[in-house]
Amino acid sequence: MTIDLHSLMAPYALDALDADERATYEVHLEQCDDCRSELAGFLETSSRLGELEEVAPPPAMRAEVLAAARRTAQQRPVTVLAPRRLRHRVPQLVAAAAVALALAGGTATVVEHQRASDLQASGDKMTSVLTASDVRTSSEKATEGGTLRVMSSKSHDAAVVVGSALPQLDDDQVYQVWAMHDGTPRPAGLIGAKPGMVYVSKVAGADAFAVTVEPKGGSERPTTDPLAVTPVTA
Amino acid sequence: MPRGRIGRKGRDVSESPLRAVPTMAPPEAAPDAAELLQRTARGDEAAFAALYDELAGSVLGLARRVIRDPARAEEVAQEVFLQVWQTAVRFDPARGSAKSWILTLAHRRAVDAVRHDQAATNRDMAYDWSPGVDHDEVSETVTVRLEHEQVRRCLSSLTDLQREAITLAYYQGYTYAEVATVLDANPATVKTRMRDGLIRLRDCLGVEA
Numbered sequence: 001m002t003i004d005l006h007s008l009m010a011p012y013a014l015d016a017l018d019a020d021e022r023a024t025y026e027v028h029l030e031q032c033d034d035c036r037s038e039l040a041g042f043l044e045t046s047s048r049l050g051e052l053e054e055v056a057p058p059p060a061m062r063a064e065v066l067a068a069a070r071r072t073a074q075q076r077p078v079t080v081l082a083p084r085r086l087r088h089r090v091p092q093l094v095a096a097a098a099v100a101l102a103l104a105g106g107t108a109t110v111v112e113h114q115r116a117s118d119l120q121a122s123g124d125k126m127t128s129v130l131t132a133s134d135v136r137t138s139s140e141k142a143t144e145g146g147t148l149r150v151m152s153s154k155s156h157d158a159a160v161v162v163g164s165a166l167p168q169l170d171d172d173q174v175y176q177v178w179a180m181h182d183g184t185p186r187p188a189g190l191i192g193a194k195p196g197m198v199y200v201s202k203v204a205g206a207d208a209f210a211v212t213v214e215p216k217g218g219s220e221r222p223t224t225d226p227l228a229v230t231p232v233t234a
Numbered sequence: 235m236p237r238g239r240i241g242r243k244g245r246d247v248s249e250s251p252l253r254a255v256p257t258m259a260p261p262e263a264a265p266d267a268a269e270l271l272q273r274t275a276r277g278d279e280a281a282f283a284a285l286y287d288e289l290a291g292s293v294l295g296l297a298r299r300v301i302r303d304p305a306r307a308e309e310v311a312q313e314v315f316l317q318v319w320q321t322a323v324r325f326d327p328a329r330g331s332a333k334s335w336i337l338t339l340a341h342r343r344a345v346d347a348v349r350h351d352q353a354a355t356n357r358d359m360a361y362d363w364s365p366g367v368d369h370d371e372v373s374e375t376v377t378v379r380l381e382h383e384q385v386r387r388c389l390s391s392l393t394d395l396q397r398e399a400i401t402l403a404y405y406q407g408y409t410y411a412e413v414a415t416v417l418d419a420n421p422a423t424v425k426t427r428m429r430d431g432l433i434r435l436r437d438c439l440g441v442e443a
């Protein structure tokens with residue numbers, strides 16, 4: 001039996017999921033055509049509930065909003081791996097990462113270091129973890145902002161580790177994930193210069209996951225203090 | 235649309251060649267919100283201002299409804315518009331209307347604000363409610379001020395549990411698990427009622443699925 005992620009669509013459309021379920025569902029959403037096609041109508045419906053009362057904004061608010069916009073840079077389209085027709089060519093994972101992590105209010109987030117075929121494969125594996133009946137979620141706030149969330153499944157002996165809203169890094173740095181075994185870190189993958197997510201297999205014995213900033217390409221052992229250590233929920 | 239604003243302050247209004255344009259031009263449909271939002275995505279500040287004029291009242295009304303505290307609601311409404319400015323490029327007209335997109339952002343932000351603020355006070359509202367809430371009273375306070383006839387009528391066509399599950403979540407910012415506690419119902423049942431209720435609302439409102 002697997003958790004029915006589709007059943008989270010209605011609560012999602014009403015913003016009635018907690019942060020962990022919301023993140024889990026958003027990953028599912030990018031992989032589930034059924035949900036995507038039905039969600040549009042649900043959101044349109046729920047937003048009608050929000051149209052019931054209009055309140056005249058104070059006049060000063062307009063000027064403040066426009067001034068703030070003038071000072072604020074806009075997001076550019078998410079472009080990764082290939083310059084044209086991304087939506088169709090780039091595997092779902094990229095979109096999933098961008099949606100799950102960027103919708104939360106951060107900037108565009110993509111896994112940049114992997115090849116497209118790897119992304120597709122790891123997207124499938126991620127889905128299997130997220131839909132496992134025994135998936136457990138835990139998260140910790142990172143010291144410099146953002147969170148490190150771990151979704152793990154004993155039956156799959158695997159985990160999906162998600163860094164969201166972590167600070168942007170320089171080009172020559174990456175976020176590296178570590179599986180902590182009794183205080184000993186083992187490399188568990190890179191999530192790129194921007195926060196992203198990584199699939200980790202063979203996690204039996206790992207009691208926590210940590211994330212550090214490492215030089216591009218990653219390190220064999222951590223060279224900086226972890227920004228976050230998220231325990232694995234038993 | 236710009237007619238009312240041009241020259242509101244400037245003393246040289248009468249000399250402005252712009253002034254005549256809006257009145258002389260043949261009546262033209264105002265650009266719709268989707269177009270304004272797409273122009274906003276390209277950095278068009280005038281389009282963004284027009285979008286603000288069009289939707290600020292709704293966004294603030296929604297934020298007030300969920301957050302209640304007027305000052306906090308204003309703060310959130312401003313954040314919403316800044317987020318609209320920053321992320322307009324993500325709007326996909328194929329996935330829904332611009333108004334819905336913006337109100338969806340606004341609702342999520344309002345709910346997150348409420349949860350954040352309430353986490354600080356241990357969510358005492360939720361605890362106060364749990365010992366045995368009067369179901370009728372809950373839906374009364376939520377629906378009594380509804381102004382929009384159609385939405386109100388459609389909400390009335392739901393079953394009690396559907397309506398309560400939807401309104402507690404949407405207007406109070408409760409998670410479905412909290413709704414389940416408040417209504418003393420099974421969380422799985424609440425999810426189902428939310429779904430059934432949204433489908434019924436959607437069809438009643440004539441929203442294209």
Ligand SMILES: [Zn+2]
Binds near residue numbers: 005006
């Ligand atoms: Zn689905």
